[in-house]
Amino acid sequence: MSEEQYLYGVEGLLNELFSHGSSNERKREIEQTLNEFQQQTGLWRFCFYFLEHSSNQYLLMFSLKVLEDLVNKMWASVVHKERLEIQRFLLNFITWSHGSASVEPFIQKKAIKVLVDIGRADWPHQYPDFFSTIIQSIQDPSKCSLGLTMALTASEELATPREDLSMARKEELQKLLLDTVPQLLTAVLSVLEAIADRQRRTVAETPPSSPDRLSVITSRDSPVKALQLPLPHHERAPPHHYAPLDVQSEELSSVALKCLVHVFSWAPLSAALSPNLLTTIFHFASVGCEIGADARTMSCAQLGSLAMSCLNELVSKPQIPTEFQDFLVTLFVQMFNFLERITEEVVPSSTGSGESGNLLSHLDDSYLEKFSELLRVFISNHISRIEVTGVLPVHNFLLLLYKYTFKQPQLDGFFLCLECWDAFLDYLIGKLASPSRAVAMVETHSQYKEVVLSLVDSLLHKAQFRYNANELDDLDSESDDEDETEWQHFLRHIIETTVKAAELYPDEEIHMMLSVFSNNMAVYEGIHRLIVTDEQGRRLNISTGEDAGQLHTALRDLTTSMQFLGSVADHFIGDQFAGRYDQAYSMMDKLCKVVLYSTEHELFMIAAPVSEVLCPALQDV
Numbered sequence: 001m002s003e004e005q006y007l008y009g010v011e012g013l014l015n016e017l018f019s020h021g022s023s024n025e026r027k028r029e030i031e032q033t034l035n036e037f038q039q040q041t042g043l044w045r046f047c048f049y050f051l052e053h054s055s056n057q058y059l060l061m062f063s064l065k066v067l068e069d070l071v072n073k074m075w076a077s078v079v080h081k082e083r084l085e086i087q088r089f090l091l092n093f094i095t096w097s098h099g100s101a102s103v104e105p106f107i108q109k110k111a112i113k114v115l116v117d118i119g120r121a122d123w124p125h126q127y128p129d130f131f132s133t134i135i136q137s138i139q140d141p142s143k144c145s146l147g148l149t150m151a152l153t154a155s156e157e158l159a160t161p162r163e164d165l166s167m168a169r170k171e172e173l174q175k176l177l178l179d180t181v182p183q184l185l186t187a188v189l190s191v192l193e194a195i196a197d198r199q200r201r202t203v204a205e206t207p208p209s210s211p212d213r214l215s216v217i218t219s220r221d222s223p224v225k226a227l228q229l230p231l232p233h234h235e236r237a238p239p240h241h242y243a244p245l246d247v248q249s250e251e252l253s254s255v256a257l258k259c260l261v262h263v264f265s266w267a268p269l270s271a272a273l274s275p276n277l278l279t280t281i282f283h284f285a286s287v288g289c290e291i292g293a294d295a296r297t298m299s300c301a302q303l304g305s306l307a308m309s310c311l312n313e314l315v316s317k318p319q320i321p322t323e324f325q326d327f328l329v330t331l332f333v334q335m336f337n338f339l340e341r342i343t344e345e346v347v348p349s350s351t352g353s354g355e356s357g358n359l360l361s362h363l364d365d366s367y368l369e370k371f372s373e374l375l376r377v378f379i380s381n382h383i384s385r386i387e388v389t390g391v392l393p394v395h396n397f398l399l400l401l402y403k404y405t406f407k408q409p410q411l412d413g414f415f416l417c418l419e420c421w422d423a424f425l426d427y428l429i430g431k432l433a434s435p436s437r438a439v440a441m442v443e444t445h446s447q448y449k450e451v452v453l454s455l456v457d458s459l460l461h462k463a464q465f466r467y468n469a470n471e472l473d474d475l476d477s478e479s480d481d482e483d484e485t486e487w488q489h490f491l492r493h494i495i496e497t498t499v500k501a502a503e504l505y506p507d508e509e510i511h512m513m514l515s516v517f518s519n520n521m522a523v524y525e526g527i528h529r530l531i532v533t534d535e536q537g538r539r540l541n542i543s544t545g546e547d548a549g550q551l552h553t554a555l556r557d558l559t560t561s562m563q564f565l566g567s568v569a570d571h572f573i574g575d576q577f578a579g580r581y582d583q584a585y586s587m588m589d590k591l592c593k594v595v596l597y598s599t600e601h602e603l604f605m606i607a608a609p610v611s612e613v614l615c616p617a618l619q620d621v
Contacts, residue, residue: 003049007059010037010050014058034062044070048089055102064110071117072162080126083118087127090115098146112150116157120165124176131180138187145248148191148255151184152262159266181263181271188263189280191256195249196283245287250299257284257306264313269320273327281310282334288367289342289359301364308370315377325385332386332397335378338371339400343407361409368408372416375401380423398424398451406458411471411490418497421455425500428452432504449505456501456509459494460516463560465553491560495567506571510583513564514590520558521590527551528601538602562591 001009016022017030037043047063054060067086070078078086094111097103123130134154137147158173165173245253260281264272288304311331320328342359360368387394405417428444461467475486484492502509530540530551542551565587572584 003046004053006046007050007054010034010062011054011056011059014056014062018058038066038069044086051089051093057104057107060103060107061110064107064114068110068114068117071114071121075118075121083122083126087115087118087122090118091133094146094150095143098143109149109153112153113157116150116153119154120158120161120173123173131176131184135180135183135187138191144191145252145255148188148252148259151188152255152259155259155262155266159262178267178271181267185260185263185267185272185274185277188256188259189274189277191252192280192284193276195245195253196280198249199245199287200283245299250303253284253303254299254306257281257303257310261306261309261313264310269314269317269324269327272314273324278311278327278330278334281307282338283307285311285338285371286341289363301367305364305367305370308367308374312370312374312377315374315381320382328382328385329389329392331378332392335375336393336397336400339397339404342371343400343403358407358409360404360407360413365410365413368410368413369416372413372420375404376416376420376423379420379427383424383427395447395451398448402451402455402458405455406462411486415493418493421497422500425452425497425504429500429503444504449508452501453505453508453512456498457512459498460512460564463491463494463564464516464520464557466557469553491563495564498564499567502568502571506568506576507580507583510565510568510571510580510587513561513568514583514587517558517561517565517587517590520554520561521594523551523554524558524594525597528597531601558594562594565591 013030013034017027017034022030040046044067047066050059050063067090070086075083090111094108094115097108097111119127119130131154134147134150137143137150140147155177158177161170161173284303284307286304287300288307290300315331342363344359383394386392401417401420405414405421408414408417428448431444462471465472472487472490475490477485477487479485480489498509527540530542531538532540540551572580572587577584
């Protein structure tokens with residue numbers, strides 16, 4: 001049979017195999033026929049013909065699968081001349097299909113995967129120009145997207161090679177990859193920088209040296225040469241609006257950032273960093289701040305999320321050597337500026353003007369999640385090295401984090417922010433446990449007391465219905481898989497953070513909690529004035545649903561305030577008992593009054609309107 005006859009025969013079988021009208025028995029017959037066909041010696045040459053002369057997606061995928069099996073299972077038996085022939089054909093097919101509308105992207109990606117499999121086996125001994133071809137493709141404007149896809153696939157397949165490779169070959173591949181990282185990153189970064197330069201046309205142009213932004217000039221001798229703190233809010237320039245990217249630039253940016261994310265996951269920091277790297281990545285992170293509901297805004301959010309993923313991979317490195325202090329300082333500055341921008345009270349518009357509002361509520365949830373994770377990892381791993389500089393505004397950074405926390409439009413985002421605070425509080429608690437405890441205590445109280453207690457105060461308010469009824473009313477009362485309601489989950493997160501803060505400032509926090517408890521207790525102690533006795537018995541004389549709702553929220557808040565007090569009970573026992581005797585006496589006196597008041601008026605026995613709401617609240621108290 002001729003190659004053309006084979007083409008039509010195999011194509012017909014594949015179409016029938018994937019047809020819904022074929023019976024299972026017929027499909028098994030076809031599979032057996034195809035398996036027998038694949039056993040032919042030199043079948044890969046037929047596959048070349050199929051790939052060149054057919055546009056049938058089933059046949060193209062079948063041909064590539066045959067070549068993939070040849071490379072991964074029988075490559076050792078293929079002579080060098082034939083290896084070169086297969087390698088060159090695949091490269092030509094990939095290049096041709098890149099500009100062809102008749103070849104689906106998944107077909108091209110499969111062909112790239114087979115070529116990378118050849119590189120895994122032959123590079124550099126029998127395939128010396130494997131990686132240089134990828135770099136050249138990235139640098140060629142007509143093949144840039146193709147080169148980036150090849151680079152991403154090579155990183156995915158070679159950084160974690162197949163288990164059937166020998167240990168010596170795995171180590172050789174790892175060394176080869178590390179040697180190529182600087183050249184690869186330079187090529188990828190050049191693509192991103194060119195796109196960023198074209199995009200930096202903003203409606204409201206802000207000079208790079210604008211005095212409304214924190215800026216540092218680093219040098220080899222000192223991590224911080226110059227520092228400018230932010231101006232008051234009313235003197236700042238409004239957030240800028242980026243010029244839109246064309247579709248091709250969006251696609252290039254996306255695959256380039258995906259490539260960086262994967263390379264950063266295995267490349268050491270020394271190989272990954274370059275002077276312009278953070279600036280360029282943060283540019284694309286800022287692109288995610290574009291607001292709107294159109295497709296362009298969604299693509300901006302995706303690019304921003306990918307850029308955040310790049311930064312997370314860098315910051316998550318287990319150890320960052322001291323010689324990379326400048327990197328951490330630059331990262332801190334970029335995050336400071338970014339926090340400042342997204343917590344502005346002005347929401348940018350396409351005209352460059354702005355209106356009052358919460359920018360975070362307009363941004364993609366995934367994008368915000370990636371940035372919150374970046375903050376958490378940075379604070380957990382590196383805040384001590386930022387604080388030790390003595391000149392970087394950690395306090396101002398925390399103030400921005402405070403704004404960012406309480407502007408979160410979703411509870412999941414709020415919980416991620418609490419994890420950031422937990423990491424910082426753990427750091428401060430660790431300082432107090434160090435040998436230089438006395439010095440650390442003075443520094444902690446002078447620098448962070450105000451912001452930490454402001455955090456606690458706002459958390460206490462956020463957990464009370466009288467201040468946050470709209471949000472708390474939306475919490476589900478149904479238990480999840482861990483037998484916890486949304487309300488319990490919410491309160492637990494807040495209490496975990498306030499408990500950590502109490503390790504630093506116990507007296508101040510206990511005083512705040514007692515104040516909240518006293519305010520709620522005052523409402524509770526007035527319930528007896530609403531009790532009447534008539535032919536229906538003792539009941540609450542509440543005439544409207546609104547009054548019942550207000551009482552219900554007051555009772556819920558009283559229960560919550562008692563839970564807060566219970567969470568700091570450790571600070572009243574043991575060695576701390578004598579020192580906080582007065583506070584403990586005051587707290588127990590108030591709690592006893594609650595018990596006596598409830599018993600005296602038998603609040604748990606009275607009838608109440610909307611009993612399914614009020615009675616459980618009274619019983620909880």
